[in-house]
Amino acid sequence: MKLTHLLTSAALALGLATTAVAQDKTKVGFIYVGPIGDGGWTYEHDKGRLAVEEHFGDKVETVYQESVPEGADAERAITQMALQGADLIFTTSFGFMEPTIAVAEKFPNVKFEHATGYKALPNLSTYSARFYEGRAVQGHIAGRMTKSNIVGYIASFPIPEVIRGINSAYIHARKVNPEIEFKIIWAYTWFDPAKEADAATALIEQGADVILQHTDSTAPQAAAEKAGNVITFGQASDMGEYAPMPRVSSIIDNWSPYYIARTQAVMDGTWQSQQVWQGIGKGMVGIGEITDAVPADVKDEALALKAAMADGSYHPFTGPLKKQDGSDWLAEGEVADDGTLLGMDFYVEGISGQIPN
Amino acid sequence: MLKLEKRPQPSRLWTWVTPLLAVVITMLAGGALFAALGKDPVEAIATIFWQPLFGEFAFYYRPQLLIKGAPLILIAIGLSLGFRAGIWNIGAEGQYIVGALTGAGVGLAFYPAESVLIFPLMVLAGALGGWVWAMIPAVLKLRFGTNEILVSLMLVYVAEQLLAAMALGPMKNPDGMGFPGSRNLRQYDSAHNAELITGTGMHWGVVAAFIAVIFAYVLLTRHSLGYHIRLTGQAPRAARFAGVRPARLVLVCLGTAGALAGLAGMFEVSGPAGQVSIDFNVGYGFTAIIVAFLGRLHPLGILLAGLLMALTYIGGEIAQSNMGLPAAAIQLFQGMLLFFLLAVDVLTNYRIRFAAREVA
Numbered sequence: 001m002k003l004t005h006l007l008t009s010a011a012l013a014l015g016l017a018t019t020a021v022a023q024d025k026t027k028v029g030f031i032y033v034g035p036i037g038d039g040g041w042t043y044e045h046d047k048g049r050l051a052v053e054e055h056f057g058d059k060v061e062t063v064y065q066e067s068v069p070e071g072a073d074a075e076r077a078i079t080q081m082a083l084q085g086a087d088l089i090f091t092t093s094f095g096f097m098e099p100t101i102a103v104a105e106k107f108p109n110v111k112f113e114h115a116t117g118y119k120a121l122p123n124l125s126t127y128s129a130r131f132y133e134g135r136a137v138q139g140h141i142a143g144r145m146t147k148s149n150i151v152g153y154i155a156s157f158p159i160p161e162v163i164r165g166i167n168s169a170y171i172h173a174r175k176v177n178p179e180i181e182f183k184i185i186w187a188y189t190w191f192d193p194a195k196e197a198d199a200a201t202a203l204i205e206q207g208a209d210v211i212l213q214h215t216d217s218t219a220p221q222a223a224a225e226k227a228g229n230v231i232t233f234g235q236a237s238d239m240g241e242y243a244p245m246p247r248v249s250s251i252i253d254n255w256s257p258y259y260i261a262r263t264q265a266v267m268d269g270t271w272q273s274q275q276v277w278q279g280i281g282k283g284m285v286g287i288g289e290i291t292d293a294v295p296a297d298v299k300d301e302a303l304a305l306k307a308a309m310a311d312g313s314y315h316p317f318t319g320p321l322k323k324q325d326g327s328d329w330l331a332e333g334e335v336a337d338d339g340t341l342l343g344m345d346f347y348v349e350g351i352s353g354q355i356p357n
Numbered sequence: 358m359l360k361l362e363k364r365p366q367p368s369r370l371w372t373w374v375t376p377l378l379a380v381v382i383t384m385l386a387g388g389a390l391f392a393a394l395g396k397d398p399v400e401a402i403a404t405i406f407w408q409p410l411f412g413e414f415a416f417y418y419r420p421q422l423l424i425k426g427a428p429l430i431l432i433a434i435g436l437s438l439g440f441r442a443g444i445w446n447i448g449a450e451g452q453y454i455v456g457a458l459t460g461a462g463v464g465l466a467f468y469p470a471e472s473v474l475i476f477p478l479m480v481l482a483g484a485l486g487g488w489v490w491a492m493i494p495a496v497l498k499l500r501f502g503t504n505e506i507l508v509s510l511m512l513v514y515v516a517e518q519l520l521a522a523m524a525l526g527p528m529k530n531p532d533g534m535g536f537p538g539s540r541n542l543r544q545y546d547s548a549h550n551a552e553l554i555t556g557t558g559m560h561w562g563v564v565a566a567f568i569a570v571i572f573a574y575v576l577l578t579r580h581s582l583g584y585h586i587r588l589t590g591q592a593p594r595a596a597r598f599a600g601v602r603p604a605r606l607v608l609v610c611l612g613t614a615g616a617l618a619g620l621a622g623m624f625e626v627s628g629p630a631g632q633v634s635i636d637f638n639v640g641y642g643f644t645a646i647i648v649a650f651l652g653r654l655h656p657l658g659i660l661l662a663g664l665l666m667a668l669t670y671i672g673g674e675i676a677q678s679n680m681g682l683p684a685a686a687i688q689l690f691q692g693m694l695l696f697f698l699l700a701v702d703v704l705t706n707y708r709i710r711f712a713a714r715e716v717a
Contacts, residue, residue, distance in 0.1 A: 064678065069639040071630045071637060073639060077674055080674060080675060083417060094536070095538075098541055118536070158537070159535070160535050188518075188521050343534040343535045
């Protein structure tokens with residue numbers, strides 16, 4: 001173990017020495033799980049990368065690798081970027097957590113940032129967005145607009161991130177519509193247009209007239225458009241090409257300010273390991289334009305909800321709330337703590353079905 | 358006028374020249390593709406083929422070639438036996454997954470006990486898991502005459518669902534805050550398939566791949582079973598007269614392929630990958646089919662083909678991140694390799710004649 005360490009650091013010192021000479025630019029690397037043209041998750045991260053380039057101009061060089069499989073291949077891709085002299089590397093998918101840790105331990109002088117994970121090191125930060133705030137807005141609009149009272153939800157993987165979104169959307173839909181019912185399909189993918197389209201069609205056939213998605217492609221939008229009279233929301237990206245119908249609004253991930261700030265910190269030598277979780281207030285979560293397909297009063301309510309979350313006066317997980325099994329979770333006025341939210345593995349009361357296990 | 362004339366028997370020379378020719382044509386066509394994308398074709402090709410072997414960071418990439426190539430070789434060797442006998446196991450990916458699950462399952466069951474016996478047990482479990490998964494199409498074929506291509510392929514999707522279920526359920530890391538994925542076996546010494554010699558990339562899976570190559574070579578050239586396999590592929594009728602029992606051959610070929618794929622999965626999950634996760638499998642089982650054919654179904658050929666494939670993967674990644682080439686262009690490049698190989702294969706079985714003489 002020790003020998004490994006010695007050898008790698010010797011080799012790295014060698015590698016760094018040769019590259020450091022020619023380097024006055026800050027090199028920022030990005031590891032993407034999907035193609036940059038996915039129109040959703042990776043697309044928005046890449047927009048963040050381009051924003052870094054635009055903001056710093058000649059002072060930075062950015063590199064990226066797309067469609068990196070999660071696992072052993074990711075470790076090589078990240079190592080490779082570190083070897084090529086990257087100063088700061090963003091790994092933008094949950095599945096990159098273990099590989100990022102492994103590489104970060106070998107390159108103590110390179111800064112790493114891992115999106116949506118929970119393991120940090122002195123040279124590895126984690127960052128994520130409070131997407132559940134956006135889900136609250138979606139839930140509200142869905143609850144007000146549905147006629148069949150059935151909301152279809154295309155979920156990706158049963159992880160806390162996704163479960164949180166379902167709960168948040170459900171709580172706010174039920175608040176305005178006690179008759180609401182959620183039908184959830186687990187697609188077990190982040191990006192698979194064919195599967196997502198199938199899921200959307202199946203949900204619509206089961207009577208859903210609102211489709212919420214936690215997958216990244218626009219296929220569900222296309223399926224809803226074909227069915228007609230079904231509303232959807234853009235996921236991760238605005239998906240504005242489907243506005244004003246079926247897409248009536250969207251959750252937009254806006255990574256640009258964060259990426260610029262962290263690059264700046266590396267340049268200034270002030271970069272420190274941190275674990276951040278930002279929401280609508282800091283601009284990491286954006287709500288895409290609410291179209292005219294939404295009645296004006298519903299739109300106003302949605303915007304008010306958004307504003308209340310932005311200024312911190314309202315938290316989407318405020319009691320009284322019970323868990324699905326009927327046990328008490330939050331008392332009247334009590335707000336969920338981040339720890340519980342980060343590890344959320346239960347549905348709130350009223351959602352039928354079980355989280356796959 | 359060019360005319361194709363069938364050779365009396367496949368040319369031995371061309372059998373070995375065509376793979377090289379295919380690589381050269383792939384380089385040319387790939388270069389044109391990269392040029393069309395606005396990248397320097399020479400630099401791109403050099404990055405893919407030169408950088409991993411002799412570039413500035415070759416000390417890191419060379420071991421990676423073994424890590425990436427070993428599972429491909431291990432699986433392809435198993436597949437090649439069946440392919441030679443006309444038994445088409447397309448589901449190595451599924452056998453790879455199940456082997457990883459059974460292997461990791463044994464390791465995780467013992468956590469946190471430390472013992473030198475745990476790893477050998479995991480190896481056995483991995484091989485057994487892959488073997489069992491391959492026995493499903495084998496037994497169905499023998500009992501009900503089902504098509505092993507379809508059954509083995511469909512079982513890949515079943516295995517993927519099983520993998521997701523395991524990563525989210527029974528094998529989920531209890532300390533993982535509800536996130537999917539098992540414990541990291543690399544942090545559990547008794548179950549860790551570590552490098553045998555630091556910095557070489559040599560782990561037990563690489564050793565197993567080399568052993569498999571040698572065994573397959575001996576089997577095919579010296580053993581009666583190898584003779585039966587070759588005979589069945591070349592002349593099924595003659596094989597039956599020679600006393601080959603097809604049922605036994607199906608069991609042996611599918612079983613061996615399954616066990617080797619299972620081993621590859623087990624070595625991967627306990628080493629380079631480290632944990633059972635939803636996206637653990639990345640297509641080694643399918644790529645190995647290409648490797649098997651690129652290597653002419655010959656053990657030594659497969660060894661070289663596996664390393665070449667690993668080279669295009671690793672070099673391709675370098676080209677992506679250094680030159681900003683899209684991932685799809687690299688995949689296209691790899692696809693061309695098989696495509697051109699199949700295309701120039703015609704030279705093995707046919708001779709090109711110039712027919713102009715007679716006209717004049």
